[in-house]
Amino acid sequence: MADAPPSESKPLDQKTEAELKREAKARLKRLSPLTATQLVQETVRDKVGQPATGFIAFIHERAIVGLAIGFVIGVQVQTVAKSFITGFVNPLFTFLIPGNQVLSDHKWTWHINGHTADIGWGDLMYQLLDLFFLVFIIYLLVRIFKLDRLDKKS
Numbered sequence: 001m002a003d004a005p006p007s008e009s010k011p012l013d014q015k016t017e018a019e020l021k022r023e024a025k026a027r028l029k030r031l032s033p034l035t036a037t038q039l040v041q042e043t044v045r046d047k048v049g050q051p052a053t054g055f056i057a058f059i060h061e062r063a064i065v066g067l068a069i070g071f072v073i074g075v076q077v078q079t080v081a082k083s084f085i086t087g088f089v090n091p092l093f094t095f096l097i098p099g100n101q102v103l104s105d106h107k108w109t110w111h112i113n114g115h116t117a118d119i120g121w122g123d124l125m126y127q128l129l130d131l132f133f134l135v136f137i138i139y140l141l142v143r144i145f146k147l148d149r150l151d152k153k154s
Contacts, residue, residue, distance in 0.1 A: 002057075016126045027038075031064050032139075074138070076135055077134065077138055077141070078134055079136050080137065081133045081134040082129060082130060083135060085126065085129055085130050085133060088102070089129060089133075090102045090104070090126075101122070102122075103125055103126050104120075104122050104123045104126040105122055105123075106120075106121060106122025106123075107119060107120050107121065107122065108121055
């Protein structure tokens with residue numbers, strides 16, 4: 001070991017970053033160009049691949065794809081429920097409630113000591129009906145397609 005540089009005689013954990021780089025370059029020069037290229041590619045792939053592999057494992061473990069699909073379906077169900085209320089329920093309420101207004105436009109006006117307050121009870125009822133129909137439609141979809149049994153092991 002008399003011809004070895006002083007840095008190669010040290011244990012690996014005691015070498016500086018510069019010494020390790022210098023040794024790695026010297027060893028890479030002794031390899032064929034093809035082998036050196038493959039070695040560098042494997043090292044880079046391992047360093048880049050580990051976070052990507054961890055991210056993919058996270059997605060699989062946490063069922064992120066299922067959650068995203070559920071979110072998209074939920075948004076569409078909400079759109080259908082709102083259309084149902086706007087196109088069907090609101091016109092029915094124009095027959096039931098006097099005033100020929102849609103449900104969301106109905107208000108109580110209070111007059112107290114010269115002050116006026118408009119209480120929008122129709123909009124509150126509209127939002128509650130929207131919530132009710134949305135939850136009901138989701139419940140029906142879960143029951144019809146037996147989605148409540150997907151996670152249970154048979």
